[in-house]
Amino acid sequence: MIPASLIARALSRLLSHDDAARKLLAAHRGETLQVRTPPFALTLRVTDAGDFAAVEGAASADDVSCSVEFPLTSLPLLAQGKEAALRSAKVAGKAALLQDVSKAFSSLPLAAEAELERVVGPILANEAVRFLRALKALGDNARESLHEAGKRYLHDEAQLVAERDDVAKFAADIQRLRIDVQRLQARVAKLA
Structure with missing residues (x-):
């Protein structure tokens, strides 16, 4: 270390x-x-x-x-x-x-460029920093692409994640069923 x-x-x-x-x-x-x-x-x-x-x-x-x-x-x-x-x-x-x-x-990134400039000169320091920024941008793009691809796969391909409208419709159906069951229980109680 x-x-x-x-x-x-x-x-x-x-x-x-x-x-x-x-x-x-x-x-x-x-x-x-x-x-x-x-x-x-x-x-x-x-x-x-x-x-x-x-x-x-x-x-x-x-x-x-x-x-x-x-x-x-x-x-x-x-x-x-x-x-x-x-x-x-x-x-x-x-x-x-x-x-x-x-x-x-x-x-610190700006300071690191200034320190690197003292060692290798301004042109190489600038190119090294540009390279590192491009490398970071490449990593960011890859991360975003993987995130989007994973999200699309879970949603569209594997259908493991429901859409908001489907979840809202399902919740409304459950609510309607609960109300119907309560009405049926009330009718059965009246008949008894």
């Missing part, structure tokens, strides 16, 4: 490009965020400057301000975007810290 100190330095380096994000995180100075995907755990502390510092060793539950646990089964959801992955996460502690970290991370 990648050392926590290396991850903290990389995130801090990327955050150095966005003063607003660092100011947002600086409001949480001293708080810790733990991200777990069993058996791995990463604990980061927010510094006074709005950066991250690694917390080495196992942090106790009392030392962690916010804890986010992603089950291993949620890893494929990362391809669908952070919202899908966060829906499967178990969050404990201060949700405000997690919200502000999420807001701060929204500027």
Whole structure:
């Protein structure tokens, strides 16, 4: 696994490009965020400057301000975007810290391009980012296509899902039958 100190330095380096994000995180100075995907755990502390510092060793539950646990089964959801992955996460502690970290991370793709530009130059960095965006768009399109195809199959081909009008008609028929049964019971009671 990648050392926590290396991850903290990389995130801090990327955050150095966005003063607003660092100011947002600086409001949480001293708080810790733990991200777990069993058996791995990463604990980061927010510094006074709005950066991250690694917390080495196992942090106790009392030392962690916010804890986010992603089950291993949620890893494929990362391809669908952070919202899908966060829906499967178990969050404990201060949700405000997690919200502000999420807001701060929204500027990271631009910062990553700037850092990549320093290493390989502006043209290659731009092309690499365009390639990654195209790859993400391809994944999004594939996800949408699979979703639509699955929905059409369940509805039209396998007929496992009823249409709204059919369900409404069925409910009305059941209601009518219930009323008819009540009338029949009333007539039988009168005859008895």
